[in-house]
Amino acid sequence: MxxxxxxxxxxxxxxxxxxxxxxxxxxxxxxxxxxxxxxxxxxxxxxxxxxxxxxxxxxxxxxxxxxxxxxxxxxxxxxxxxxxxxxxxxxxxxxxxxxxxxxxxxxxxxxxxxxxxxxxxxxxxxxxxxxxxxxxxxxxxxxxxxxxxxxxxxxxxxxxxxxxxxxxxxxxCEIKSSPLDRAAARRSLGLPEVGAILGCAARLHPSKRLDAAVRILPALPDVRLALAGQGPAHDDLLRLAGELGVADRLHLLGELQPTAIGDLLAALDVFVFPSAVETFGLAALEAATAGVPVVASDLPILRDVLSVDGREGALFVDVADTERFAATVAAVLADPGAAETLSRDGRALARRHxxxxxxxxxxxxxxxxxxxxxxx
Incomplete structure (x- = not known):
């Protein structure tokens, strides 16, 4: 040949x-x-x-x-x-x-x-x-x-x-690793070194429903949200955070280069992915395979992509239900064992993808x- x-x-x-x-x-x-x-x-x-x-x-x-x-x-x-x-x-x-x-x-x-x-x-x-x-x-x-x-x-x-x-x-998917530990990764992004931080890497667009992630912050005192991306929803997210009294806990990092996404993931306790529509969900897969616990929209495509060998590598929730969304994230933050299980099952997704x-x-x-x- x-x-x-x-x-x-x-x-x-x-x-x-x-x-x-x-x-x-x-x-x-x-x-x-x-x-x-x-x-x-x-x-x-x-x-x-x-x-x-x-x-x-x-x-x-x-x-x-x-x-x-x-x-x-x-x-x-x-x-x-x-x-x-x-x-x-x-x-x-x-x-x-x-x-x-x-x-x-x-x-x-x-x-x-x-x-x-x-x-x-x-x-x-x-x-x-x-x-x-x-x-x-x-x-x-x-x-x-x-x-x-x-x-x-x-x-x-x-x-x-x-x-x-x-x-x-x-x-x-490329495994988004970082040479930095959590504290160093947070410093590199201008984030506080202590306290729980949720995050997402996505275009700031209404279809990504990032407002749903902002809306859970009042129910999660002292928890911060870091969003990496740019787009037309930027000002609306800032306005919503101000109305909810959580503007000091919302960090809009702007767009990061692909090499810096690993640093973002290293800085997070939980990756939230509240998107309304997806054909795959690459950002959520990248987070899961990096070992970050993922809480995502309950979409059939995400349940398919974020599972392997009959095990789901993320938690799925109706993100329009703010109370339930917040409770799901809070449960992961409060239970290191559950977070470790999610991390392990998420890393296993690399075998499939x-x-x-x-x-x-x-x-x-x-x-x-x-x-x-x-x-x-």
């Missing part, structure tokens, strides 16, 4: 920020680079500096385009950069990365596109959904990955030509396209 020649592989995404899709593309890109492929990451615009420690990054615009002229300029710049790199395989991430990236690639050099579906339909605009459906049906996507059975279920009513391209590639297996799956897709050849 011949060894596939290294390829020029391009990742196309909407915006730079530290979120799940960007983390997965970073990990997969590093894995493909280790196999000898020439990997680049193209972002339409920069929302944050979240790719500062990623090599091979290009950005088409410094900010989200405002108005049709700015959008046309961005798309023209993206097409120019794609044509200049002349990729042999393209992986698109995020709904606009898929919907706009695929036709841009077709216009630039017609390289085969692997679209990656990672967004709940509720968070995708009708236009992006419509374009995605067309591209997958007419073959502008060569393959379409889904990160979970939950995601795959969104496409059950799509045309057969679209569904035939679906390939399941569950996320794997292997980073190496995910990277190998993507390597296999690139090699599959190489075997099938490029279509004109």
């Amino acid at each position: 011949r060894t596939p020649a290294p390829k020029r592989v391009l990742f196309v995404q909407t915006q730079i920020e530290n979120a799940g899709a960007q983390e997965i593309s970073r990990l997969v890109g590093a894995g493909l680079t280790a196999r000898g492929h020439d990997v680049r990451h193209l972002f339409f615009y920069a929302r944050t500096g979240g790719a500062d420690d990623v090599s091979g990054v290009e950005v088409c615009a410094e900010a989200r385009p405002r108005g049709p002229i700015a959008l046309v300029r961005l798309l023209a710049e993206a097409r120019r950069r794609i044509a200049r790199f002349d990729p042999q395989v393209v992986l698109t991430f995020q709904h606009w990365g898929d919907a706009l990236g695929a036709p841009l690639v077709w216009a630039a050099n017609r390289a085969p596109v692997i679209a990656n579906q990672v967004s709940p339909p509720e968070l995708v605009s009708p236009l992006a959904r419509r374009l995605d459906r067309w591209w997958g049906t007419i073959g502008l996507y060569r393959l379409i990955t889904t990160n979970s059975k939950e995601t795959e279920s969104y496409y059950v009513d799509y045309p057969a030509a679209y569904r035939d391209r679906l390939v399941p590639v569950p996320y794997g 292997s980073l190496a297996a995910m990277i190998e799956a993507y390597v296999g897709l690139v090699e599959r396209i190489d075997r099938e050849g490029r279509r004109s």
Whole structure:
């Protein structure tokens, strides 16, 4: 069997920020680079500096385009950069990365596109959904990955030509360790060294329901909440904390680089994950595999992802029930034995969600396209 020649592989995404899709593309890109492929990451615009420690990054615009002229300029710049790199395989991430990236690639050099579906339909605009459906049906996507059975279920009513391209590639996770002990990790983040601290790493967006985590603070005296991320809910969270009289116990850390997430997890007593909708729940998995007790929304997808060998690696609760949510967190804080059990069961999830297996799956897709050849 011949060894596939290294390829020029391009990742196309909407915006730079530290979120799940960007983390997965970073990990997969590093894995493909280790196999000898020439990997680049193209972002339409920069929302944050979240790719500062990623090599091979290009950005088409410094900010989200405002108005049709700015959008046309961005798309023209993206097409120019794609044509200049002349990729042999393209992986698109995020709904606009898929919907706009695929036709841009077709216009630039017609390289085969692997679209990656990672967004709940509720968070995708009708236009992006419509374009995605067309591209997958007419073959502008060569393959379409889904990160979970939950995601795959969104496409059950799509045309057969679209569904035939679906390939399941569950996320794997990088163990987010830290060389720092708890006290040092807290100092590095500007957090108090003593006292219980809850935390979450997520975009500050209403869909993440981080307000539910703020609402439990009045029932947990002396407990603090540290949130790592940025987004449109920032001011609303501060306002809510002020109204509840807990502003001094809410710490908004801003966006952290991937290498600093391990420090955040080392600083926490409990990781809370009150999200309203998920296709996987990567942040909760990262916390659990790092050994941090996790209390998460009672969503079927989270119960699936955060379990292995019949054991659940997290506690699940209706986070809209503030009293019950607070009581569940309080029980973990008050019972070191229960916390240790959660920590042990969480670490065991790494066996199921292997980073190496995910990277190998993507390597296999690139090699599959190489075997099938490029279509004109």
